[in-house]
Amino acid sequence: TDPAVIRNFCIIAHIDHGKSTLADRMLQITGVVDDRSMRAQYLDRMDIERERGITIKSQAVRLPWKVGETDYVLNMIDTPGHVDFTYEVSRSLQACEGAILLVDAAQGIEAQTLANLYLAMNADLTIIPVLNKIDLPAAQPEKYAAELAHLIGCEPEDVLKVSGKTGVGVRELLDHVVANIPAPVGQAEAPARALIFDSVYDTYRGVITYVRVMDGHLGKRERILMMSTGAAHETLEIGVISPEPKIADKGLGVGEVGYLITGVKDVRQSRVGDTVTSVTRSATEALGGYEHPKPMVFSGLYPVDGDDYPELREALDKLQLNDAALVYEPETSAALGFGFRCGFLGLLHMEIVRERLEREFNLSLISTAPNVVYRVIMEDGKEVTVTNPSEFPTGKVDKVFEPVTKATVLVPSEFIGAIMELCQNRRGNLQGMDYLSEDRVEIRYTMPLGEIIFDFFDQLKSRTRGYASLDYEPFGEQEAELVKVDILLQGEAVDAFSAIVHKDKAYGYGVEMAKKLRELIPRQQFEVPIQAAIGARVIARENIRAIRKDVLAKCYGGDISRKRKLLEKQKEGKKRMKMVGRVEVPQEAFVAALSTE
Ligand code: GTP
Helix, strand or coil: CCHHHEEEEEEEECCCCCHHHHHHHHHHHCCCCCCHHHHHHHHHHHHHHHHCCCCCCCCEEEEEEEECCEEEEEEEECCCCCHHHHHHHHHHHHCCCEEEEEEECCCCCCHHHHHHHHHHHHCCCEEEEEEECCCCCCCCHHHHHHHHHHHHCCCHHHCEECCCCCCCCHHHHHHHHHHHCCCCCCCCCCCCEEEEEEEEEECCCEEEEEEEEEECCECCCCEEEECCCCCEEECCEEEEECCCEEECCCCECCCCEEEEECCCCCHHHCCCCCEEEECCCCCCCCCCCCCCCCCCEEEEEEECCHHHHHHHHHHHHHHHHHCCCCEEEEEEECCCEEEEEEEECCHHHHHHHHHHHHHHCCCCEEECCCEECEEEEECCCCEEEECCHHHCCCCCEEEEEEEEEEEEEEEEHHHHHHHHHHHHHCCCEEEEEEEEECCEEEEEEEEEHHHHCCCHHHHHHHHCCCCCEEEEEEEEEEECCEEEEEEEECCEECHHHCEEEEHHHHHHHHHHHHHHHHHHCCCCCCCEEEEEEECCEEEEEEEECCCCCCHHHHCCCCCHHHHHHHHHHHHHHHHCEEEECCEEEEHHHHHHHHHCC
16 A cells, blocks of 8 residues: 555543544444444444453554545554553554544543643644534533643644534544545665554464554565564464454555464563564664563452462463563462462553453452552662562661652642642642643642552542542652551561551551451450551550350250351351461451452
């Protein structure tokens, strides 16, 4: 295909502003999915695929579109919409020349609208501002067109208005894409260079790699090279998605977007951001700097039933085939037994992984409170990286560094006070504030990542009746006065409950945890002291009083079979108990103590 008739674009939007619905309408209007019944079937099939995690849908769909007498090829490239995957979003943006910035006409600009817009501007994309859902009675197109125009510096009349639901304005939008987004440019005769912008694992076909060719040409049965690893593979199949995979016999040339299959079984061998070139005629320079995804948040994952440990290992192995960013290593906890310490890109990533493990692999899991990565400098100059609070060094600590983020909150202006109070509380530093319109404000803070991962988002929502939206990105590290708080049962530290907290909050954490555990742990045959301590210094204490537990006392004489039953039952109960020293702690107590906050 002649690059002059190609247009590569993506749709960027805040969650729920209607990206998928608009994409579906484009499939229909361009005739890629023809009549109505076929469309319904098509979507159903996609649902199943999505359930199975294959998501062929709109990684990159090729759409034919005619303007005047010219047949154009539009490649619509999907971007993962969330902050945790910023690196991946920025890579998929590199595969485009333009972006449709989609905003819900009843909601206006939200935090991820901004975050994605800034990424698109950094990638030098042509931005097409579009208001969606104009069919809604609550839509305020005039108001939000002004807001959007103000944000990107255009006239309110330049903002297109569409409804992904009814299809109004979508044809005009496609014409606009052709007229305004530049055609790709590249060197057709140069050695091949293609950017991997997505990589998914399919049970039957192995890894499907989505690429955008920048220079040269990639063909079938060609030996290709992954530039970051130096690994070579042969392309077994190369093609485009429209919306079914279609083999491209001539391969892919400059500006083209498609997929390739090499028979590789693990997405880590075909990573987003890497450059593909040809073995026989290799490019010397990769496209952009390739970055390894770096885990930011860690948590221990343990099976509720210790017997499920092998299943958990297998499930993690399988999940990793499809998720290059997930890292894990075996870990043992005195309290929780055998499990894994897992690293995630962020909180959402963590939730997704946990949910997939539970849903797709039918596991029930305990996860320890999430923590960030600390860099500890000892007085003797040694440096320790701590990904698990219980490994916080006990010797003479000189300095501790914690990761910091740049956080952006968007709220109606009436909530400014509430937001500032919350952020101050979380050791935030106000960086600036801008009015997007007279009643909506963008507030910027720098804040420790460790403060954001503890229910910050929930607090934000509950203090603003759900109106606030949040986005954050890594912003280096800072020195902080952090200490490790241990929780001791009968003098013995329970590793799963150790936490690294700011020294001003250590007391509060200790008191709260001790109280919570007093309520959660049943009384034992002996008194159990619960203590919170920093090193050897006890900062809080609670007591669980002793009881004399005698189940047989309830059986008045005689009935031996009933007695046996009761004893059996007691034994059953014990199995679900974890022993911490001499103390029996029910599994539920761990779950409950670790779940809230
Ligand atoms: P995520 O994939 O979750 O980020 O959402 P999305 O941005 O893809 O939004 P999606 O297309 O799933 O739409 C979100 C909701 O808005 C759905 O309930 C849609 O039915 C609805 N919606 C999308 N477009 C329109 C529109 O033009 N008009 C109306 N009335 N509703 C719409």
